[in-house]
Amino acid sequence: xxxxxxxxxxxxxxxxxxxxxxxxxxxxxxxxxxxxxxxxxxxxxxxxxxxxxxxxxxxxxxxxxxxxxxxxxxxxxxxxxxxxxxxxxxxxxxxxxxxxxxxxxxxxxxxxxxxxxxxxxxxxxxxxxxxxxxxxxxxxxxxxxxxxxxxxxxxxxxxxxxxxxxxxx
Amino acid sequence: xxxxxxxxxxxxxxxxxxxxxxxxxxxxxxxxxxxxxxxxxxxxxxxxxxxxxxxxxxxxxxxxxxxxxxxxxxxxxxxxxxxxxxxxxxxxxxxxxxxxxxxxxxxxxxxxxxxxxxxxxxxxxxxxxxxxxxxxxxxxxxxxxxxxxxxxxxxxxxxxxxxxxxxxx
DNA sequence: TTTTTAGGTTGCGAATCAGTACCTACCTAA
DNA sequence: TTAGGTAGGTACTGATTCGCAACCTAAAAA
Numbered sequence: 001x002x003x004x005x006x007x008x009x010x011x012x013x014x015x016x017x018x019x020x021x022x023x024x025x026x027x028x029x030x031x032x033x034x035x036x037x038x039x040x041x042x043x044x045x046x047x048x049x050x051x052x053x054x055x056x057x058x059x060x061x062x063x064x065x066x067x068x069x070x071x072x073x074x075x076x077x078x079x080x081x082x083x084x085x086x087x088x089x090x091x092x093x094x095x096x097x098x099x100x101x102x103x104x105x106x107x108x109x110x111x112x113x114x115x116x117x118x119x120x121x122x123x124x125x126x127x128x129x130x131x132x133x134x135x136x137x138x139x140x141x142x143x144x145x146x147x148x149x150x151x152x153x154x155x156x157x158x159x160x161x162x163x164x165x166x167x168x169x
Numbered sequence: 170x171x172x173x174x175x176x177x178x179x180x181x182x183x184x185x186x187x188x189x190x191x192x193x194x195x196x197x198x199x200x201x202x203x204x205x206x207x208x209x210x211x212x213x214x215x216x217x218x219x220x221x222x223x224x225x226x227x228x229x230x231x232x233x234x235x236x237x238x239x240x241x242x243x244x245x246x247x248x249x250x251x252x253x254x255x256x257x258x259x260x261x262x263x264x265x266x267x268x269x270x271x272x273x274x275x276x277x278x279x280x281x282x283x284x285x286x287x288x289x290x291x292x293x294x295x296x297x298x299x300x301x302x303x304x305x306x307x308x309x310x311x312x313x314x315x316x317x318x319x320x321x322x323x324x325x326x327x328x329x330x331x332x333x334x335x336x337x338x
Numbered sequence: 339t340t341t342t343t344a345g346g347t348t349g350c351g352a353a354t355c356a357g358t359a360c361c362t363a364c365c366t367a368a
Numbered sequence: 369t370t371a372g373g374t375a376g377g378t379a380c381t382g383a384t385t386c387g388c389a390a391c392c393t394a395a396a397a398a
Contacts, residue, residue: 014281015272016202016265022276026193026355033185036309042376052356057377067275079364079375088275093309094297095267096185102264103184106236106257107191112183114314118301122315126302128263131295132287135304138294140205140262145283146291195386211345221387226346248344248395 022066023092027051027059029099032085032092035069040082068092098128191235192261196220196228198268201254201261204238209251237261267297 023029030049039045045056060083063069068089074080097116104111115124129137192198199218208214214225229252232238237258243249266285273280284293298306 014269015277016198016269017272018276019268019272020198022272024195024198029185029189029193053377055355077365081376090309091275092271094299095264095271097299098264098267098297099188100183100185102261103186103188103191106260107187108184113317115317115320117313117315117320118305118307119311119313121301121303122313123302124320125307125312126300126304128267128297128299130263130266130297132290133292133295134290135295136287138287140259142288143294144286144288144291146286148282148284151284151286151293222346224386246396250345
């Protein structure tokens with residue numbers, strides 16, 4: 001594995017490049033989708049995804065390395081290996097669903113069948129949205145960046161502070 | 170542009186492969202992040218991202234093609250071009266923030282500075298989460314797939330239906 | 339009128355992707 | 369106990385894409 005490629009700029013500064021470093025390669029998200037859907041074995045991913053063996057092999061190694069998947073030899077059949085999502089992997093679900101919903105809204109057009117629902121009430125889930133501290137839905141207009149220092153300083157006060165409007169994400 | 174590569178399987182069936190087809194390539198998300206942060210010009214992206222000119226050029230063409238960015242010649246300076254997010258592009262924000270938050274939680278560790286806040290109350294936004302129809306937060310345990318047919322059939326009834334637990338995302 | 343700037347394109351080597359043919363351990367049926 | 373199939377990989381090959389640097393053109397700026 002070459003790995004001479006410079007890591008996406010500013011790994012430390014922002015979580016996005018870091019996330020992309022872990023799951024940004026081609027097929028990674030598709031493998032995770034398959035995992036979320038209960039696939040556990042190499043050959044299952046292979047036939048379900050239509051990915052090449054060597055690529056799948058490499059991706060699985062990577063996803064295990066970064067701690068998104070866990071690799072366990074099957075107790076029943078010593079040929080088999082069980083790949084399953086760790087907590088870290090499961091925590092990608094909101095991002096995956098958000099991306100999927102975007103694809104449905106803007107690309108495929110249809111909210112594909114079957115529909116993702118909550119198990120208790122058996123009704124479709126809401127669109128993933130951005131929420132303020134009080135759970136108010138907000139869009140990009142209602143967002144800004146605040147410095148950690150300023151944050152603590154002006155809590156529970158109403159003095160005006162300079163607002164950097166999305167200046168350094 | 171070769172484009173002989175088979176599109177990620179089942180484009181029509183699910184929004185995720187469709188979304189990845191649009192923004193799944195290397196650098197696409199970083200360009201969008203920069204766009205969200207108010208960058209508009211080729212040379213700005215170039216220096217801010219540290220991406221190669223030809224790659225940036227290709228990505229911008231692609232993102233414009235799929236309708237995520239809009240390309241407008243600047244009225245002030247006829248050399249300049251303004252790239253800005255369309256509504257379709259802006260609608261990727263929840264997915265981007267979810268991914269970024271994941272990266273902060275699991276990779277960088279720190280909720281990087283400055284902090285993304287709501288403009289009204291100037292407090293950090295909540296983590297992106299999955300919500301049921303009644304806005305209840307749910308995790309992967311509380312999710313299931315329901316067929317469109319079944320969905321309409323059992324609305325406002327409490328008969329038991331077979332639950333496919335994440336069987337075909 | 340020369341120089342700079344903005345936004346590209348082109349060419350080329352390096353890295354990655356993808357398809358296929360192996361290979362090895364293991365299970366199963368005869 | 370052995371032949372044959374299965375599970376999970378590697379190794380080899382060619383196609384595609386990435387990334388760097390050089391170049392190019394139109395339009396400001398000096």
